[in-house]
Amino acid sequence: MTALTEPPKESFRLSMLIYDTRYRSMTIQVVALIGFMLVAAWLINNTIVNLNALGKPVEFGFFTEPASYDINQKLIEYDNQDSHMRASFVGLLNTLLVAVLGCATATIVGVLVGVLRLSSNWLVSRIMAVYVEMFRNVPVLLWIVLAMAILIESLPRPSAFRGDEPDATMKVFDSVALTNRGVYIPEPLFTRSLGNIHLFGDSALRFDISIDLIVFLLILGGSIYAARRITAWANATQERTGERPRIWHINLAVLFLPTIALLAALGFHLGYPSLQGFNFQGGIHMRNSLIALWLALSLYTAAFIAEIVRGGILAISGGQTEAAAALGLRPRRITSLVVLPQALRVIIPPLISHYLNLTKNSSLAIAVGYMDITGTLGGITMNQTGRELECVLLLMLVYLTISLIISAVMNVYNNRVKLVER
Amino acid sequence: MSSTHGDTVRYVRDTMLPEQEPPVTSTGIIGWGRENLFRGPFNTVVTIVSLLFIYYVLAGVLPWVFQSVWFADSLGECREIATATWGESHGHACWAVIRERWLQLLFGFYPSELYWRPILAFVLLLVALAPVLFPWAPNKLLWVSAAYPFLMPWLMWGGTIWSPLLVAVGFAILILGTRYLSEMVGSLGAVILATLAAVVWWLFLVGPISSALSGALPIGLEAMESRDFGGFMLSILIGVVAIGCSLPIGIVLALGRQSDLLIVKSICVGFIEFIRGVPLITLLFVASTLLNIFMPPGTDFDIILRVMIMVTLFASAYMAEVIRGGLAALPKGQYEGADSLGLDYWQAQRLIIMPQALKISIPGIVSTFIGVFKDTTLVSIIGLLDPIGLTNAIRADAAWNGIYWELFAFIALLFFIFCFGMSRYSMYLERRLKTDHS
Secondary structure, three states, X not given: OOOOOOOOOOOOOOOHHHHOHHHHHHHHHHHHHHHHHHHHHHHHHHHHHHHHHHOOOXXXXXXXXXXXXXXOOOOOOOOOOOEHHHHHHHHHHHHHHHHHHXXXXXXXXXXXXXXXXXXXXXXXXXXXXXXXXXXXXXXXXHHHHHHHHHHHHHOOOHHHHOOOOOOOOOHHHHXXXXXXXXXXXXXXXXXXXXOEXXXXXXXXXXXXXXXXXXXXXXXXXXHHHHHHHHHHHHHHHHHHHOOOOOOHHHHHHHHHHXXXXXXXXXXXXXXXXXXXXXXXXXXXXEOHXXXXXXXXXXXXXXXXXXXXXXXXXXXXXXXXXXXXXXXOOOHHHHHHHHHHHHHHHHHHHHHXXXXXXXXXXHHHHHHOOOOOHHHHHHHHHHHHHOOHHHHHHHHHHHHHHHHHHHHHHHHHHHHHHXXXXX | OHHHHHHHOOOOOOXXXXXXXXXXXHOHHHXXXXXXXXXXXXXXXXXXXXXXXXXXXXXXXXXXXXXXXXXXXXXXXXXXXXXXXXXXXXXXXXXXXXXHHHHHHHHOOOOHHHOHHHHHHHHHHHHXXXXXXXXXOOHHHHHHHHHHHHHHHHHHHOEEOXXXXXXXXXXXXXXXXXXXXXXXXXXXXXXXXXXXXXXXXXXXXXHHHXXXXXXXXXXXXXXOOHHHOOHHHHHHHHHHHHHHHHHHHHHHHXXXXXXXXXXXXXXXXXXXXXXXXXOHXXXXXXXXXXXXXXXXXXXXXXXXXXXXXXXXXXXXXXHHHHHHHHHHHOOHXXXXXXXXXXXXXXXXXXXXXXXXXXXXXXXXXXXHHHHHHHHHHHHHHHOOOOHHHHHHHHHXXXXXXXXXHHHHHHHHHXXXXXXXXXXXXXXXXXXXXXXXXO
């Protein structure tokens, strides 16, 4: 006789979908999915009906047609017979340009201000607090238009540089001209240039890379690698013998001699801007819109970065510093070995998210007429072709891609520095 | 012992000496200065450089601010007066433009005889917020808070009073329905039925009933067009609506992102990451050009409403991340404790999790508020007349052509007051709600 009785076979009832926790989550998810798909389908259907009524179904053919507008600040060659795609690419590069410039400046200023805000000098810390609060509490768009107004209104016109006794003079050994049409700085030139590499043939994404630059970067990278190897060798020798070989002069030579030799071999010289006719010629011309955007974005973001840096340093308790000092470390090594590695773990993630904010805020370029991706693809191209849906979708896709790349970098970093808890 | 000691030592003090005053150089203002400004030569140099910097800035700004022209009808007249008074027209502010246009900067093109409506709406906003903001506010004010979402649009846009009233009745149907139907059809059925009834009410009944009632009893305010809205009124309006709506949406999104249900979770993650990945300006482009295309053919709703929808979506994604941070920071024991008390999911959220998580996220929530309020200036790019948009309109007037600094300074000052005030308030709130003893 078997002692086991089969449990009564429970038949599935419809009400179990709601009242049985085993099935309920399934029910909720299916309902949510159906609801989501219904809403999406409703929106898409509306869009198709509306667009058909307007007589412009979704298509991206306009993208290869000539853009027929000019872009004044560009990193790659472009003229108004190039396609809209080319124009958008120019805009994308401009976005990246101002983002990179802005992030670099914002980091430098922000770290400086953040450290100075902790200064024991009352006056300095107050000045920095005023700076931070002033920039954080006023919209960035206002800073951008204000910077633009300052540049246009307060800088001299190019004609003021003319004559024997000009009203304005060029700065930094006659090499930089600050005018209300933009800033002119010297450009690097090579008399024995190695030429350019053409990438992507004749397509809209074509661009040139200077071989000089590549060679320069390669040699610089090699020198830095060699210098690091020498330092490592010196460290090893010190570990083994207790005496540190003198290497700073070797390092200096390794770092600078090859690059200087290369520049000399290529015939490096600077091309200075000079006044010709009504305007400056030669040199690199950075338009006011770029400068204004760069200044405003970096100063605005620097205020936030300063707070992050301050918070990060404060988060490392005084006990850590004291313990390091008790171990006999000197102040510099306390900073580099104890405080910084721990503070950076706190600082870096919000720092990167502010880089992301800066990149997204660079879309405000449209307010001062800097032709970034929003100004080209989301501005003139959209207005000329009337393809709002396609342009806005592409624009969002571009920004989303940039954001996701930055987030991915952040995640990799976070995983590397994550505290390993037992 | 003491006698021998007494032989060798002639005098032993047996009372305490009174405490001496600390040296003059280490107390008061001198001591403070030595401690904070002149400690060591390097510090002294830094102090002097800072003083020079402050002098340089103030010497540039103060004359501009205070040697200024308040009474003039145009920029040209301002410059004439400045030249007549101080000999040169540069370096003197022309505050006359603010004196003439400050009402426009505050209210846009809202008719001046109706200014009482936005002002009343703003005052009522403070009253409605009082129970949330200050612990000493009487609880009865919560009724004002509940009525405010219906009162505010009526005050701002005007029109018949019946529409907001009937919309409010819809919410009453929703709440009463869930409460009283649950005895008959169970709680879940009650929620579904009440929601259905409310949606039917809003979609099909509010319109006809409201027009019938306003035909019979025309009580209402003069209707306003959205294009008359502008200035700080517009910024505050968009900001308040976006902030008010984004908090509940953000909570739902954060819960969705934290949940175990894969599909719900992926929808929430997708929404949040998408919104956070694109700049607000692209969402405003959607509001200005695309939102009408997404709606059923023939829909044409107001640009300000469209902007509010997009800014709300934008704010809710950020709010969701802030609240998710608060949820993640709660110790696991709180969730387990709620479970062991036998609370179901919503009870646990309402009674245990959310009060604590929201408290942790207050600084983040307030900084999202500040961010959204500052971001409302972006609407000037799609052609709405917020303060920055209005500066262009004012400059288009021949009398004020070429005026920048005074307008920007005024706008920056107002934004600064609002945002700085909010951040200070959040610090106060953090201290007030702090319950641990560290």
